[in-house]
Amino acid sequence: xxxxxxxxxxxxxxxxxxxxxxxxxxxxxxxxxxxxxxxxxxxxxxxxxxxxxxxxxxxxxxxxxxxxxxxxxxxxxxxxxxxxxxxxxxxxxxxxxxxxxxxxxxxxxxxxxxxxxxxxxxxxxxxxxxxxxxxxxxxxxxxxxxxxxxxxxxxxxxxxxxxxxxxxxxxxxxxxxxxxxxxxxxxxxxxxxxxxxxxxxxxxxxxxxxxxxxxxxxxxxxxxxxxxxxx
Amino acid sequence: xxxxxxxxxxxxxxxxxxxxxxxxxxxxxxxxxxxxxxxxxxxxxxxxxxxxxxxxxxxxxxxxxxxxxxxxxxxxxxxxxxxxxxxxxxxxxxxxxxxxxxxxxxxxxxxxxxxxxxxxxxxxxxxxxxxxxxxxxxxxxxxxxxxxxxxxxxxxxxxxxxxxxxxxxxxxxxxxxxxxxxxxxxxxxxxxxxxxxxxxxxxxxxxxxxxxxxxxxxxxxxxxxxxxxxx
Numbered sequence: 001x002x003x004x005x006x007x008x009x010x011x012x013x014x015x016x017x018x019x020x021x022x023x024x025x026x027x028x029x030x031x032x033x034x035x036x037x038x039x040x041x042x043x044x045x046x047x048x049x050x051x052x053x054x055x056x057x058x059x060x061x062x063x064x065x066x067x068x069x070x071x072x073x074x075x076x077x078x079x080x081x082x083x084x085x086x087x088x089x090x091x092x093x094x095x096x097x098x099x100x101x102x103x104x105x106x107x108x109x110x111x112x113x114x115x116x117x118x119x120x121x122x123x124x125x126x127x128x129x130x131x132x133x134x135x136x137x138x139x140x141x142x143x144x145x146x147x148x149x150x151x152x153x154x155x156x157x158x159x160x161x162x163x164x165x166x167x168x169x170x171x172x173x174x175x176x177x178x179x180x181x182x183x184x185x186x187x188x189x190x191x192x193x194x195x196x197x198x199x200x201x202x203x204x205x206x207x208x209x210x211x212x213x214x215x216x217x218x219x220x221x222x223x224x225x226x227x228x229x230x231x
Numbered sequence: 232x233x234x235x236x237x238x239x240x241x242x243x244x245x246x247x248x249x250x251x252x253x254x255x256x257x258x259x260x261x262x263x264x265x266x267x268x269x270x271x272x273x274x275x276x277x278x279x280x281x282x283x284x285x286x287x288x289x290x291x292x293x294x295x296x297x298x299x300x301x302x303x304x305x306x307x308x309x310x311x312x313x314x315x316x317x318x319x320x321x322x323x324x325x326x327x328x329x330x331x332x333x334x335x336x337x338x339x340x341x342x343x344x345x346x347x348x349x350x351x352x353x354x355x356x357x358x359x360x361x362x363x364x365x366x367x368x369x370x371x372x373x374x375x376x377x378x379x380x381x382x383x384x385x386x387x388x389x390x391x392x393x394x395x396x397x398x399x400x401x402x403x404x405x406x407x408x409x410x411x412x413x414x415x416x417x418x419x420x421x422x423x424x425x426x427x428x429x430x431x432x433x434x435x436x437x438x439x440x441x442x443x444x445x446x447x448x449x450x451x452x453x454x455x456x457x458x459x460x461x462x
Contacts, residue, residue: 116360125396126398129347138369140360140363141360141373142371142372164356164377164378165357166296166357167357
């Protein structure tokens, strides 16, 4: 194994807490009230359906920033919340400023000493560069759906990264907190590592609490994964 | 200005000294004699012509690692040097282990505090990831010709990076030791910074000793550039 690529939203960064926190800060600043938790959860609920419109060919390629903004505008309308364009842009930018889980920075630094590390994310490139800068993530490479004009779990994303690394899939491992993502990677011959993030979707989370297949590695977090991988 | 992208071979890494050093080490190890300086210079001399075959459509897309290897095999034949495939692979890999100029690591770290920093290189992705890991270059993103299936100075490379960064060209600066590269960037609306590397091609270097146009910034090295850019 030469390289490890990581899912980002949920696996590396705690998007839900980060978004709610930023909604709360905006409320204070603008002196308005927003249903921050509900908006966050409903916004993320549009994530897969919005990408599926691209994946199924219903609409041409759109980056995640643009899909996020479309979903946000629709959501604000549904709630009868009227905000200016600049404020909507600012809220959309919340996704660029997500906090990492506590084990991430040290874990990635440790893994980087032995493996090439990169993202394998549905976020568009500029979004992912901003997240990495904000969260101080020491990626060797930012692989993202936008480079391949396909969203995960389309095979093009996984194989595209392996191809650019000039490595066969069996020498590349996907690390993710989501079983569906690992299933797609394994079907293409990649190694797999599962890390549960049991509060990614909040206190009521009901999925991805455990590994649903015998993935190559299952670890509590990136610190534990690096211990399993490195003597 | 939001982002600075850098030419790598010559601007960031001292490919010539690094190659000669590695040829010399190989000579000692294998107990053979090689015309290291001549091989290095003749090998690099094939760089532009080999890419031009792709740029002109004479051959389909090939990454730089593959072009390098073709040129190397031809060159060894011309010199009547017989080496095994594994040794040829190893020599081709010399390009993955290049040393940075002395100002590079601190200069990039300083610039990264204020700007997105990335490569804009004709090297293929895996080559560039290896160079960055070897030389400890803290890139936010590795942009390379391979992502756009075009070699510099084709416009697709420069504009492709700006597009992925979601920035207009005037908010992206190319930093390079080569006037032709900066000329291509400026023609597309990008900002430009020239840094001379007067020994890149060895003691007899005759080109790119000075800025040949009034580039937006001209600095002795990355330390000096960061001083000009950052108060």
